[in-house]
Amino acid sequence: MxxxxxxxxxxxxxxxxxxxxxxxxxxxxxxxxxxxxxxxxxxxxxxxxxxxxxxxxxxxxxxxxxxxxxxxxxxxxxxxxxxxxxxxxxxxxxxxxxxxxxxxxxxxxxxxxxxxxxxxxxxxxxxxxxxxxxxxxxxxxxxxxxxxxxxxxxxxxxxxxxxxxxxxxxxxxxxxxxxxxxxxxxxxxxxxxxxxxxxxxxxxxxxxxxxxxxxxxxxxxxxxxxxxxxxxxxxxxxxxxxxxxxxxxxxxxxxxxxxxxxxxxxxxxxxxxxxxxxxxxxxxxxxxxxxxxxxxxxxxxxxxxxxxxxxxxxxxxxxxxxxxxxxxSPERFAGEQDVTVNMADSIGEWELIRVDKNENEQNHALKLKIQDDNHENYWIDLSDNYVTLVMKNKEVTGVISECWDWEKEQKSYVFMGKDLYGTVYLAKKIG
Known part of the structure; x- marks a missing residue:
């Protein structure tokens, strides 16, 4: 907790x-x-x-x-x-x-x-x-x-x-x-x-x-x-x-x-x-x-x-x-437990990091708006917090979980996933 x-x-x-x-x-x-x-x-x-x-x-x-x-x-x-x-x-x-x-x-x-x-x-x-x-x-x-x-x-x-x-x-x-x-x-x-x-x-x-x-x-x-x-x-x-x-x-x-x-x-x-x-x-x-x-x-x-x-x-x-x-996880552990995430809570503004295999000094986050109408960027719920993030021509499958946003000092959600080519993506909900 x-x-x-x-x-x-x-x-x-x-x-x-x-x-x-x-x-x-x-x-x-x-x-x-x-x-x-x-x-x-x-x-x-x-x-x-x-x-x-x-x-x-x-x-x-x-x-x-x-x-x-x-x-x-x-x-x-x-x-x-x-x-x-x-x-x-x-x-x-x-x-x-x-x-x-x-x-x-x-x-x-x-x-x-x-x-x-x-x-x-x-x-x-x-x-x-x-x-x-x-x-x-x-x-x-x-x-x-x-x-x-x-x-x-x-x-x-x-x-x-x-x-x-x-x-x-x-x-x-x-x-x-x-x-x-x-x-x-x-x-x-x-x-x-x-x-x-x-x-x-x-x-x-x-x-x-x-x-x-x-x-x-x-x-x-x-x-x-x-x-x-x-x-x-x-x-x-x-x-x-x-x-x-x-x-x-x-x-x-x-x-x-x-x-x-x-x-x-x-x-x-x-x-x-x-x-x-x-x-x-x-x-x-x-x-x-x-x-x-x-x-x-x-x-x-x-x-x-x-x-x-x-x-x-x-x-x-x-x-x-x-x-x-x-x-x-892209955020440090803060006592979070494995709880079911309400998918409605995962809709909104996120920041997404592509873990680039060739850029190792610092990968910067890009803003991403997740919508609930299967338009542009959206989740496909696979059950048990497993989801697929659909972004234009890319799909990334992983897990959504609760987290502590250490940068903003507030509760939030993170996503950890990888695409079909073995590239890892990390994201955090910001609004």
Whole structure:
């Protein structure tokens, strides 16, 4: 249920919080990993902040509603010795947090920007908030050696509840290998199997892998981030019947295909965007996915358009198309539930964003008037909030749902859909 008084107001570029971690809330979150533990949601994230030297140890936050976040602390006191000696890293990146039995396992990465002398390690704790004890190396990579860059670990579970680690960044692509949950380390040490890679013409820019299994469609979904985390990051997805791939996009292109134009591979779900009432956001990416009962959420960082040095945590709801593809809400989660939308309420002025696979910096919204007389732009009701939006010679099928309009601070509706060619469209009702 959307309760306006429980929704925090955006306060961007607030330098008064710099010296007080208890006030950070969604500020300075980068590469977030999300997990639910009891009645709390936790996010672990990279050692990154604006305006000061980053403190090492992996940031931890928690929330009971996915909107209001409070600072917990850091999982570790510093970069573990073996990781620091191998990489020279002064901070830790891209954590992952999972639970095997009664023990929490936190995976971390150590590296330096643009280098492949990298290290994935793991630490454990009996409580999710720590303290964590380092267990050392899971996998490491050597500078300029052909193969994966050992960062960005995600632990994914197959349909038999067996854990696997998917990891990698730029350079050699993304790989998956099986984990021994008795140790938290690889069952068989090695790089594993290549499942995604991009061409040198785009600097092989693919990273932040996250795999989730959806039993309704019996597919594994590989979420990845393309391009530069500073400017044009964007989230793509592909799926497979096997956790080891091949992962195919909407057009059945393999995610390892480097012969096609680089932006033609992977279904683009979300990039930089702007509704007319605000400045918008840029570079959403490095996401994790939370499955909470029957609901799915994407958790990612994003940058403010006016000053890209500030990065924030966003949580958005995922809906699934009838043909088994995830779509991401254009508005952040604000407590909305799945309720039947009265189609009469969906008639009026909307803003529509075409998620352009080739324009990743910021897609701008266009105004669209939806009418109820099957004239020009209108809905075809398919039941259960599934609709087809008819626009002249184009049809886009997806879902209408309630939302909180964060730009105007009021309740509204959003639409998420894709056309027959695999292009995603996102829209918000404005009047």
């Amino acid at each position: 959307i309760i306006p008084e429980k929704i925090p107001k955006d306060k961007l570029f607030d330098e008064t919080v710099l010296d007080n971690e208890s006030l950070w809330t969604t500020n300075f979150v980068h590469d977030p990993a999300i997990i639910k533990d009891g009645n709390w949601y936790y996010v672990f994230s990279t050692d990154a902040q604006f305006g000061q030297t980053d403190k090492a140890g992996i940031q931890i936050r928690k929330s009971q509603d996915l909107m209001n976040w409070q600072w917990v602390g850091r999982a570790l006191d510093d970069v573990p010795k073996d990781a620091e000696e191998w990489t020279g890293a002064k901070g830790l990146w891209a954590p992952e947090i999972v639970k095997y039995g009664n023990t929490y396992y936190m995976y971390y990465a150590a590296s330096q920007f643009g280098k492949t002398q990298s290290f994935i390690g793991v630490a454990t704790s009996d409580t999710i908030e720590g303290p964590y004890t380092d267990l050392g190396e899971v996998f490491k990579s050597r500078q300029d050696e052909e193969g994966p860059n050992a960062i960005d670990a995600n632990i994914c579970f197959d349909k038999d509840e067996e854990p696997w680690m998917v990891y990698g960044s730029f350079f050699g692509g993304l790989y998956v290998n099986k984990i021994n949950q008795e140790t938290g380390k690889l069952l068989k040490y090695g790089r594993g199997k290549l499942i995604a890679k991009r061409h040198e013409s785009v600097e092989r820019a693919i990273e932040g892998p996250y795999i989730v299994y959806n039993p309704e469609f019996d597919y594994y979904y590989l979420f990845v981030s393309y391009d530069s985390l500073f400017s044009d990051y964007n989230i793509r997805v592909a799926r497979s019947k096997s956790i080891e791939g091949p992962y195919l996009d909407f057009h059945d292109n393999d995610m390892t295909n480097t012969t096609l134009p680089p932006n033609d591979v992977g279904l683009k779900l979300l990039g930089g965007y702007k509704f007319n009432a605000g400045d918008g956001w840029v570079a959403p990416g490095h996401n994790s996915v939370l499955k909470d009962n029957d609901d799915y959420y994407v958790c990612h960082h994003v940058r403010a358009e006016k000053n890209k040095r500030w990065h924030y945590l966003h949580i958005r709801k995922i809906i699934w198309t009838k043909d088994g593809w995830p779509l991401i």
